[in-house]
Amino acid sequence: MSRFLPHRFALHVVLVILCLVTLFPLLWMVTAAFTPQDQITAKALRFWPEDPTLGNFTEAARRHPIWLWLGNSMLTAGLITLGKLALSLPAGYAFARMEFKGRDTAFWIVVATMSFPSVLAIIPTYIAVVKLGAFDSYGAMIVPMIPYVGFYVFYFRQSFRQLPASMFEAARIDGAGIWKQFVQIGLPNVVGSIAALSVISFLGAWNIYLWGQLVLEDTTRKTLTTGIAMFADLDGAQTPWGALMATSLLSVLPVLAVFLMAQRYIVEALAPGLADK
Amino acid sequence: MKTLAPWIFVGPAVVAVIVFLYGPMIASLVLSFLDWNLLSPDVGFAGTRHYQAVAASHDFRLSAWNTLLYCLVLIPAQILLPLGFALMIHGVRGSRMGPIYRGALFLPTIVAYSVAGVAWSWLLNPVNGLFNEVLSALGLPRSRWHTDPQLALLCVSLVTFWKSFGLNMLLWLAALTTVPQSLIEAARLDGARPRRIFFNITLPLISPTAFFIAVTTLFSVLDDIVGVVDVLTGGGPAGSSSNLLYYLWQQGLGFFQFGQASAVAMILIVAVLLVTWAQFALVERKVHYE
Numbered sequence: 228m229s230r231f232l233p234h235r236f237a238l239h240v241v242l243v244i245l246c247l248v249t250l251f252p253l254l255w256m257v258t259a260a261f262t263p264q265d266q267i268t269a270k271a272l273r274f275w276p277e278d279p280t281l282g283n284f285t286e287a288a289r290r291h292p293i294w295l296w297l298g299n300s301m302l303t304a305g306l307i308t309l310g311k312l313a314l315s316l317p318a319g320y321a322f323a324r325m326e327f328k329g330r331d332t333a334f335w336i337v338v339a340t341m342s343f344p345s346v347l348a349i350i351p352t353y354i355a356v357v358k359l360g361a362f363d364s365y366g367a368m369i370v371p372m373i374p375y376v377g378f379y380v381f382y383f384r385q386s387f388r389q390l391p392a393s394m395f396e397a398a399r400i401d402g403a404g405i406w407k408q409f410v411q412i413g414l415p416n417v418v419g420s421i422a423a424l425s426v427i428s429f430l431g432a433w434n435i436y437l438w439g440q441l442v443l444e445d446t447t448r449k450t451l452t453t454g455i456a457m458f459a460d461l462d463g464a465q466t467p468w469g470a471l472m473a474t475s476l477l478s479v480l481p482v483l484a485v486f487l488m489a490q491r492y493i494v495e496a497l498a499p500g501l502a503d504k
Numbered sequence: 505m506k507t508l509a510p511w512i513f514v515g516p517a518v519v520a521v522i523v524f525l526y527g528p529m530i531a532s533l534v535l536s537f538l539d540w541n542l543l544s545p546d547v548g549f550a551g552t553r554h555y556q557a558v559a560a561s562h563d564f565r566l567s568a569w570n571t572l573l574y575c576l577v578l579i580p581a582q583i584l585l586p587l588g589f590a591l592m593i594h595g596v597r598g599s600r601m602g603p604i605y606r607g608a609l610f611l612p613t614i615v616a617y618s619v620a621g622v623a624w625s626w627l628l629n630p631v632n633g634l635f636n637e638v639l640s641a642l643g644l645p646r647s648r649w650h651t652d653p654q655l656a657l658l659c660v661s662l663v664t665f666w667k668s669f670g671l672n673m674l675l676w677l678a679a680l681t682t683v684p685q686s687l688i689e690a691a692r693l694d695g696a697r698p699r700r701i702f703f704n705i706t707l708p709l710i711s712p713t714a715f716f717i718a719v720t721t722l723f724s725v726l727d728d729i730v731g732v733v734d735v736l737t738g739g740g741p742a743g744s745s746s747n748l749l750y751y752l753w754q755q756g757l758g759f760f761q762f763g764q765a766s767a768v769a770m771i772l773i774v775a776v777l778l779v780t781w782a783q784f785a786l787v788e789r790k791v792h793y794e
Contacts, residue, residue, distance in 0.1 A: 238595045245589065246608040249666065252623040253611060255634065259626070314517040321513030330510070333518050340525045342719065342780055344726045346749045347769050350756040351531035352524065374524035376517055378720075405509050434616035436731050441757060452616035456735075468626065475619040482614045490607055497678035 253479070260284075260476040264469035283473035290467070291457055292447060293474050300433055300450040300478070303368050307432035308425055310373035316421070318376075319383025320413050324395065325405075334384070341377030349438070356442055367442040368450075372435060379424055386420040387413055423496030426489040433482050451478035529773060536766035554767040564768070566743045567751040570657060571726075574747055578661055578725050583717055586669045590676035591702075597681075606677065613670030617728075621735025624663050625650070650737050656745035660733055668728040672717050679713035680706070719783055722776070748772055 259267050260283055262276040287293050321327075322334050352371050361367040390413070398412050414421070439453035446457070451474065458471040486493075536555070539548035558564050593605050612620065627634045628649040636646040650659035683706055691701050707714070730749045733739055739746035739754060746754075748768060756765030 235596055235599075238592050239599070239601060242592055242596065242601070242605045245592075246605055249612060250608050252620075252627055252666075253615065255627065256619075256623045314520055317513040318517035321510045325510040325513070327507065327510040330514075333514055336526075337514075337517050337521050340521045342723050342776070343525055343529075344723050344749060344772075344776070346727065346730050346753060347532070347773060348525055348528035349753070350762060350765050350769065351528035351535065353757065354531075354762070371524055374520040376521070380517055409513075430614045434614065436617040437734060437753070440734075452618050455616075455618040455622060471622055472626075475622050478619055479615055483611065486610070486614055487607055490603060490610070494606070494674060494678045494681065497675060498682045 256472050256475055256479075259468060259472035262469065264467065267468045267472075283469035284477070286467065287458075287470035287474045287477075290470060291454060291474075293451065293454065293477060295447060296449050296451045296454040297477065297481075299365075299448060300452070301481075303365065303435070303450055304429050304432035306365075306369050307372050307435075308428040310369070311376050311379055311428050312421065312425065314373065315376040315379035315383055315424075316414070317409065318380045320387050320409050322380065322384045323387035324408075324413070334380075338377050338381045340375070341381060343375075343377075345375065346437075349441070353441060362442060363444040363448065364442075365448065368435075368439055368448075372432065372438065379428070382424060383417070383420060386417040390416050419492065419496045422489065423493045426485060426493060429485060430482050433478075529769075532766040532769040532773075534766075535762050536770050538763060540762060541760060550763055554763040555771075558764050558767045558771070563743050563746065564748075564751060567739075567746045567748050570745070571747040571749075573657065574661060574664075574729060575722070575725065578665060578729075579721055581665055582669060582672060582721050582725055585665075586673035587676045589669070589673050590680055593673075593677055594680040606674070610670035610674060612666050613668060615667070617667070617731030617735050620663060620667050620732065624659075624666075625736060628659060650745070651741060653741050653744035656737050656741060660729070660736055660745045663736055664725070664729050664732045667732060668724060671724065672721065675713055675717055676710070679710035683709045715787055718787055719780065722779060722783075726776075 258276055261279045261281070263278055263280050263282060264286070266277065318337065322330060348371075356362055356367045356371070394412050394416070395408055398408050403411065433450075434452055435450070436452050439450055440456060443449050443453055446454075449457070455471065455474055455478065458467060458474065537550055537552075539550045539553075540546075589609055593602055593609075596602055596605070615623075630636065630646070630648045630651050633649070635649065639646050647655065650656050687705055687709075688701055691705055696704070726747075726749055729747055730753055733745055733747065733750045734753070737745040739750050749772065752765050752768040752772065755761045755768065
């Protein structure tokens with residue numbers, strides 16, 4: 228063991244440097260969020276707020292309904308995640324545990340969408356949203372984002388396949404129907420996978436930016452990440468940097484908390500799902 | 505009943521992807537041959553006019569060239585560097601710092617494009633951004649960074665990499681944790697060197713993940729870059745940091761040129777399908793499933 232110690236120490240040094248470089252823009256954002264506006268634009272650079280203040284948050288809330296945006300972000304990210312699970316869990320289960328005609332074709336139709344860049348579908352979807360009169364609604368923000376379930380179906384199929392067939396056999400002998408087997412045997416045994424993908428979906432949905440920019444117009448319906456763009460042109464001289472950084476920080480904190488709580492779970496759940504056919 | 509039940513399970517997902525993902529692709533194909541501005545009831549047939557207009561456009565060619573550059577640089581970087589980071593984090597497994605490194609390096613991935621744009625456009629700000637302050641302090645000339653046509657593409661690539669390497673790193677790391685330590689130990693006792701262990705034991709065992717990453721990275725890079733370009737440069741200056749997906753976005757939703765934007769979408773779909781087909785043909789045979 229001891230002969231690996233210097234090696235490990237070098238790894239720690241490299242990793243710490245790597246983390247600092249990676250985190251730097253965000254660390255700087257945190258500093259700016261608590262620095263008074265007049266000091267942010269001063270030329271001298273600071274890495275720590277000299278007169279820490281919460282003024283940027285109150286200034287942001289005075290300019291825009293940021294707390295309402297926070298609620299909108301929660302609502303949209305939550306509903307998109309629920310929608311994705313509702314589509315992908317039963318599908319993954321059936322692809323893993325049922326024999327039926329056309330199964331492989333249906334599976335590939337769904338899983339091939341894993342590789343569709345979302346921008347490719349955006350124009351016809353936008354036209355449809357406008358023509359249906361759904362422009363600037365929560366529905367327009369949420370519904371078109373749900374069908375990106377290719378990865379979810381692929382992944383849940385792997386999870387359900389790894390469960391021993393004998394469990395389902397036993398339930399069947401006890402008289403459990405297809406639905407009961409899914410709900411009582413299938414779901415409880417893939418809780419880890421469900422948790423991991425819920426977190427991944429939530430993180431992604433929380434940060435939807437381009438689509439939200441397109442279909443959300445009314446200030447009261449914006450999410451945090453789309454609302455940020457309302458703080459003015461990023462290169463403009465009039466940009467209220469303090470309020471902008473405070474709002475940015477507000478949008479990062481919830482997802483950061485969710486990720487930190489779940490990260491161990493995510494790595495553990497991803498491992499068998501991808502490594503085993 | 506028996507034959508219907510599975511379709512109750514898979515039906516919603518199949519219908520949803522057909523309506524919301526395949527539907528728009530087909531609609532794009534149709535739109536690319538039509539003259540229609542969405543507002544007027546008149547719909548005309550355009551033939552291949554949109555394709556010709558696109559092909560003749562200087563902006564399209566520049567965007568296509570940039571996309572090629574992006575892909576050639578970003579895709580290998582987006583696959584190999586996260587593997588390097590994952591190997592390092594895996595190398596200190598058991599340490600209390602492991603989860604901290606993992607969380608810190610993944611963090612940019614969970615930050616929204618708009619937030620990333622805010623943070624980076626401040627750092628890169630040509631007037632009083634931090635990077636320029638540092639250059640000045642070191643006595644070096646200041647740079648215009650993403651507002652310099654020579655550097656815009658590089659800046660956008662850098663921010664895109666920063667923003668998206670985390671997921672691949674997590675996937676590599678997840679795969680590395682599945683490799684049985686006993687195999688590695690046995691090889692080490694037999695005198696195998698780390699490089700040999702990696703290529704002969706680790707890599708074959710994680711090859712399904714490697715294949716997954718190889719196939720999905722193209723799309724994640726293309727998807728991420730639109731958001732980064734939109735918030736950081738808007739494709740400028742003078743189109744120098746644009747790419748085909750952003751060009752499509754601008755034509756369609758900035759200028760409402762649905763026909764031309766759809767033509768670009770079709771060209772992209774064909775290109776993406778070709779690349780995917782090539783990846784499957786070349787790589788999948790080497791994937792080792794247990």
